[in-house]
Amino acid sequence: MNGASSSPHPALTAAAQALPGDHWIDRLEDGSYVLIRPIRPEDRERERAFIEGLSPEAQRFRFFEVIRKVSPAMLDQLVDVDEQRTEAFIALAHDNGVLREVGVSRYAATDEPGVCECAVAVADDWRHRGLGLALMRHLIDAARRNGFKRMYSIDAVDNEPMRKLAAMLGFERRPDPNDASQVIHSLTLAV
Numbered sequence: 001m002n003g004a005s006s007s008p009h010p011a012l013t014a015a016a017q018a019l020p021g022d023h024w025i026d027r028l029e030d031g032s033y034v035l036i037r038p039i040r041p042e043d044r045e046r047e048r049a050f051i052e053g054l055s056p057e058a059q060r061f062r063f064f065e066v067i068r069k070v071s072p073a074m075l076d077q078l079v080d081v082d083e084q085r086t087e088a089f090i091a092l093a094h095d096n097g098v099l100r101e102v103g104v105s106r107y108a109a110t111d112e113p114g115v116c117e118c119a120v121a122v123a124d125d126w127r128h129r130g131l132g133l134a135l136m137r138h139l140i141d142a143a144r145r146n147g148f149k150r151m152y153s154i155d156a157v158d159n160e161p162m163r164k165l166a167a168m169l170g171f172e173r174r175p176d177p178n179d180a181s182q183v184i185h186s187l188t189l190a191v
Contacts, residue, residue, distance in 0.1 A: 024138065029130035032093070034102060036138055039088040041079050043101070046090070048075055050101040055124045061159045062121040078106075084146050085109040089138050091122075091131055102126040105135035107143055107151060114149035120165070132165050140169070144189050152186040 023037035039047070048070045051059070056066045081088050088106035092099040102123040107116040118139060122132045143151050154176060155162045166173060166185040176182035 026091075026134045028134065032129060034091040034093050034131060034134070035099070036089050036091050036135065038083060039079055039081060039090045039104065039106075043090060044075050044079050046092075046101040047078050047104070050090075050104065050121075050123065053123065054121065058121060058124055061156055061162065062119060064156065081106070083142075087139065087142050087146070089135055089142075091126075091135055093126070103131045103135050105132075105139040107139055107148075109148070114147065116143055116148045116151050118143075118151050118153050120153075120162075127161070132161070133168060136165065136169055140187070140189065149190045150186060150188055152184055154182055154184055157181055157183050 023035065025033055025035055027033055051067060051070050054062065059066050078088070080086075086106070086108045088104060090101050091103035093102045094100075095102075103121065103126060105118065105120040107118040109116050118136070120132050120136055120139070122135075140151065153162070153166065153171070155166075157175075157180070162185070163173065163183075166187075169187065171185035171187045173183055173185050176184050
């Protein structure tokens, strides 16, 4: 799916109609559509292809390292969520006859009660469309529903896309006291 259309691709709509539970078809800033839904164990291959398809810079911003091959243990951790203490939403777009993962947002509860750590990644060819913003808004809403009071993200100090996204979402930014190459973005979720 490249470019805008006035309505979602029929395959995207059909995929959404077949889903139980929470899912959304979001229209992005460029007019393109994505299906956003909770990640499931059967998304394992999509998640592997998504991560391995990210540019080295995008991988470094997300994982603090370049990942050439995703391990089975890492995939287990990424697709096995309980939708309360851990949650992940994937964005799917119709691409040459298949639904391709083009973004993901996730949180995981920390040892501190009411606090979760979050992350977001967007495929390089889907950047600058508002997809990260859409994914994070759904994630923030889920964290609030699940009783979290604060969400934070640890990011590379040179991760400009995350700095902009965090500012748009109202996150506060401060240096990481344990690592000068990192910053901490923090958002109060309590209403």
